[in-house]
Structures are given as structure tokens and as C-alpha cells.
Amino acid sequence: xxxxxxxxxxxxxxxxxxxxxxxxxxxxxxxxxxxxxxxxxxxxxxxxxxxxxxxxxxxxxxxxxxxxxxxxxxxxxxxxxxxxxxxxxxxxxxxxxxxxxxxxxxxxxxxxxxxxxxxxxxxxxxxxxxxxxxxxxxxxxxxxxxxxxxxxxxxxxxxxxxxxxxxxxxxxxxxxxxxxxxxxxxxxxxxxxxxxxxxxxxxxxxxxxxxxxxxxxxxxxxxxxxxxxxxxxxxxxxxxxxxxxxxxxxxxxxxxxxxxxxxxxxxxxxxxxxx
Numbered sequence: 001x002x003x004x005x006x007x008x009x010x011x012x013x014x015x016x017x018x019x020x021x022x023x024x025x026x027x028x029x030x031x032x033x034x035x036x037x038x039x040x041x042x043x044x045x046x047x048x049x050x051x052x053x054x055x056x057x058x059x060x061x062x063x064x065x066x067x068x069x070x071x072x073x074x075x076x077x078x079x080x081x082x083x084x085x086x087x088x089x090x091x092x093x094x095x096x097x098x099x100x101x102x103x104x105x106x107x108x109x110x111x112x113x114x115x116x117x118x119x120x121x122x123x124x125x126x127x128x129x130x131x132x133x134x135x136x137x138x139x140x141x142x143x144x145x146x147x148x149x150x151x152x153x154x155x156x157x158x159x160x161x162x163x164x165x166x167x168x169x170x171x172x173x174x175x176x177x178x179x180x181x182x183x184x185x186x187x188x189x190x191x192x193x194x195x196x197x198x199x200x201x202x203x204x205x206x207x208x209x210x211x212x213x214x215x216x217x218x219x220x221x222x223x224x225x226x227x228x229x230x231x232x233x234x235x236x237x238x239x240x241x242x243x244x245x246x247x248x249x250x251x252x253x254x255x256x257x258x259x260x261x262x263x264x265x266x267x268x269x270x271x272x273x274x275x
Contacts, residue, residue: 021117021119022035022117023035023098023117024119025054025118025121027055027058027120027162027163028159028162029158029161030165031165031166035099040097047093049093050094050097053074053090053091054094056073056074057104057111058120059162059171059174062112062123063112063113063115065110065111067111071083071087091104091106100117102114103118124157125158126179129182129186132154132186133189135150136189151202151206154190158213159213161176161213162176163176164176183213184210184219187206187210187220190206191206191207191223191227192223194206195227204227207221207223207227208224211224215243216247216248216251216252218244218256218260221240221243222259222260222263224240225241226263234271237267238264238267238271241256241260244260
């Protein structure tokens, strides 16, 4: 069973049960490689180009990715033959660093991460989210325990956006935005699911996690304020509005939207009646 652990910063970290997969690759919020339970370190200088090849491969889907496409991203100024030579050399260095050739399969000029031996958090996230949506659409309560387990895994797994600590490059944007949008919509839907069943504390946890990872999504603030209002926690709800107003103003130069402001005025009115 998957269990949360803590990283060096004390943050919850998703530790999966991946029997048969000796290599684990973490890409959500940070980039980390774990082989046979041990995080891979660098003796001297980080093998930047081999690791970049691995990141590009994952961002491109990780399966049957044309070597020529990877080479054109990593060596845009080299012609075909030189780029291909650089690709082969870098792939050899990456396999050596990872410690096994069969983590990466090459056939007919295409490169694939061997899913029988390699686990990637982004792939697991999408599988869990698909299962979570299916369970939320299932009537009855038989799936409730499984749904709660999946929800906890997702909250723990998504530590940040895809390769968030890397400098943004065009080759990563598509994967980054796809996972980000899935995360946002999935978390909003999960929070509303808990709300519809009167489980407001769980909904509050969802929306707080959403703000923690992406504090520019105003829907998280709106729903969190509403849940706090309904649980009688007006000071926290007002503080949430002020946080929202500050973040949107500083980062985007925007004011909160009308629905957010409307909840805020309801909060102020309730506080005035109690004064």
C-alpha cells in the first residue's frame, strides 16, 4: 500500500508500492530519481544533458518517442548526423547513470521508458485521477472507502506542477499545462463532491491543498471561503479573501471576481450582526 513519508523539508511525500519497478521517477514539483529505494546522487557534476534527455522523453509521453525529435530539442543547432551521434552518446551516459540498459528501450529509432521497470509519478497521477472520477460518478456508498484512499494519494502525490523547479521550456509546456489543468479540475470536483455529501472538513482540505500548489486559481478561494462560512469560521474565511486579493493583485494585477467578493460581503454582514 502507498504511504506518505517526509522529505528533507518535512513535507509529505508519496511513496508508492512499485514491486517490480526498481526505478522511480518523480516529476511533480521536483525532479528526483530513486533506484532500489535509494535516491540517486551525483559524485561530482550533475549529468545535466542525460537528465535533460530523460525529462524530454517523459514530457513527450515516454513511449515510442522518435529519437530525431528528442535530438532536435536537445541539439537544435546540429545537423541530423551530428545530432544523432550526440543523442546516442547521451543515451549511453544516461543508461550508465541509471545503472541498467533496460530502463530505456530503443527500437526503430524510437525511445520508450520500460513501464515494467520504471514508475513515473505523472503517469500514476493520471491513472489515479481517472479512477477517482469514475468512483465519484458511481452511485451508492460501496466505493466510498476506495475513493477516500485515492483522494488522499492524489493530495499527497501532487507536490507541484510538472518539473516546476526547472526553467520553463517549450518542450515541457504541453505536459505541464495538461497535468495542471487535470489537477485543478480534479481537485475542484473532489471538493464539490465532499461538499455535496456534507463533508465540509474534507472539502476544506482539498481547497487548501489547491491553494498551496496553485495560489492563482480563484475557484479554490471561493469554495474554501464558502465552506468556512458554512462551518462558522468567519475569521478564517475573511483571511482567505484577503490572501486571494493580495495574490491576485500582486501577481496578476487583478481584483477578486464578483462571486468571491459577494461571499466576502456576506461574511462581513454576518460579523456585523454578531458585533
